[in-house]
Amino acid sequence: MNASAATPPPTTDSQAHSVDPKEAEHFGKLAAEWWDPKGSSAMLHRLNPPRLGYIRKAADRHWDLDAADRRPLTGKSALDIGCGAGLLAEPLARLGATVTGIDAAEENIAAARAHAAQSGLAIDYRIGGVEAAEGTHDLVTCMEVVEHVTDPAAFVCGLAGALKPDGLLIMSTPNRTGLSKLAMITVGEGAGLIPKGTHDWDKFLTPEELTGLLEAAGMRVTDVSGLSFSPARGFEISDRKALNYLLTAVRAPA
């Protein structure tokens, strides 16, 4: 949901490349406002329902879950990379999963911990990059993060490594198109809908590029869907991928 790291952790692990100190500091400033539905993260709150809908459908399909079950992820472990202040981690916990949330910005994690306590949810929040995750997980989510990291290929390998053999990986990221540049940077950041300096358009990945990185990491992409905006219906999952897209991946058969 946000950037990846504050200061590079003292590690020789290749995942340390996912850390970009400038970006992490920027998100730290926003942490306190994360949970205000009208604050600077208003856009993320609005994106949450369609995103959660996509995740729920993918999980229902993958594990053959009951769509009417309120806690379908009971007994499963979930890892949210770039969890921000927990906008996705909390819903996953309510769905029954044992959740680990990782974010590079210390302030985000502090805000996330405080909010989870308020919500009465037990979530294991950690500061760091993907390397801070221990063991493997049934579900790994990584929303709006890969476009911020310095070495996407290494980062994607890290995500794949955090996944159980029969696990499910779900990512979302903006596409690198003229439309996304216009919407997210010129209009979005220009009009203050998205905080200035949030995105560097040149780092955006197209679905083909991200699929390529995932395949190189031993994954198989099973779905790519668009997250589009219409004035009448707001944000929705569709086949229009020009702005932003969501992607589901599983481990490729050996």
Place this chain on the structure above:
Amino acid sequence: MNQTDVIILGGGLVGQTLALALDLHGLSSAVVDRMPTKALLDSSYDGRVSAVASASWNMLNAIGLGEALEGKGCPIGSIRASDGLAPGRLDFESGEGEGPLGIMFENRLLRASLFGASQKAEHIALHMAKSAADVVREQEGVTVTLDDGTILKGSLLIGAEGRGSPTRETAGIRVARWSYRHHAIVATINHERSHGGIAYEIFYPAGPFALLPMLDDAGGHRSALVWTVHEKDGPAMMGLSERAFLAEAEKRMGGFLGNLALAGPRGSYPLGFHHAAKITGERLALVGDSAHGIHPIAGQGLNLGFRDVACLAQVLVEGVRLGMDAGDAELLKRYETWRSLDTLMVAMATDGLTRLFGIPGKTASRIRRFGMTAVDRIPPLKRRFVDEARGSSGKLPLLLQGVTV
């Protein structure tokens, strides 16, 4: 700790229906009402009747009340509207194989059935004969302290107290309102001839005189009378002897149902219109008359409340299945958007109807009759009225289609 998904203030027909609709999908409610259970179920408390539109009936069935209510309401086969007793009328009938336009139920029967179901429901905690002494809505959640010191915690507060909703007032939500300066005199009458399942709406300058079909009782054929009179005439109408009251009623009806007798006490209710500017706030949603009150001319008040319930229940159920907090601002936004247009359209239509039929004079009467004839002859327009009466216009929430979410 009494922690539930929602806290419903007001355990009337709409509040209880919402609690049951949520319970069916595993969402928990605390329902608070200042009435003691016994008084609420007392038959003399409320002699009113409601036309349950077929879409609303679908929902009552879906939430498991079908069995308790089956055969206890009188189906409306057609609605016959006329301008006074002048010739020319407009008949609305349900199409082949479509079922009735609506079903007439006594409110106390609906209330008793809903209450019985709520008492047995797994996820509903009833707090009767209690009122909310303190209500706090904040980003973290809702806390309600009852007058006996009980503390309730929830994700969302529902204002379902009706017309004068203190929850709405406290939230500072502005309300557009006006009085029609009319009273509805409500009574149940027995009559000599059968109503044949027809609801009669006879329009007079003072307002509609409606006869709504009810099931026969020991006194024979039966209808509910909803008689709109000027507010200055209200007390006099209530003070009339039974004989004089029935004689006045017969004059309005033209005697087509034969001899009349009162089957119960008369009641008088002031008529007004109110429409809340917003129906949501931070961790707050309004339903039913707390949000909007309309003229009973088309019998749509309770049905509008049921539509609120069906929409809100669907929004909340779908939301929690995504792991969202039931009080999430995004969910409330969806409820607000879904309901606002529909509510205003129905409110304006009934208000317009009242005003149209309230204009005295021959010219106005001719225009009305022309209008009725026109509606009668233009099938799509007529269809639209019938759909409105059935409650099946607009984008229907699943519960009104009779299916669970």
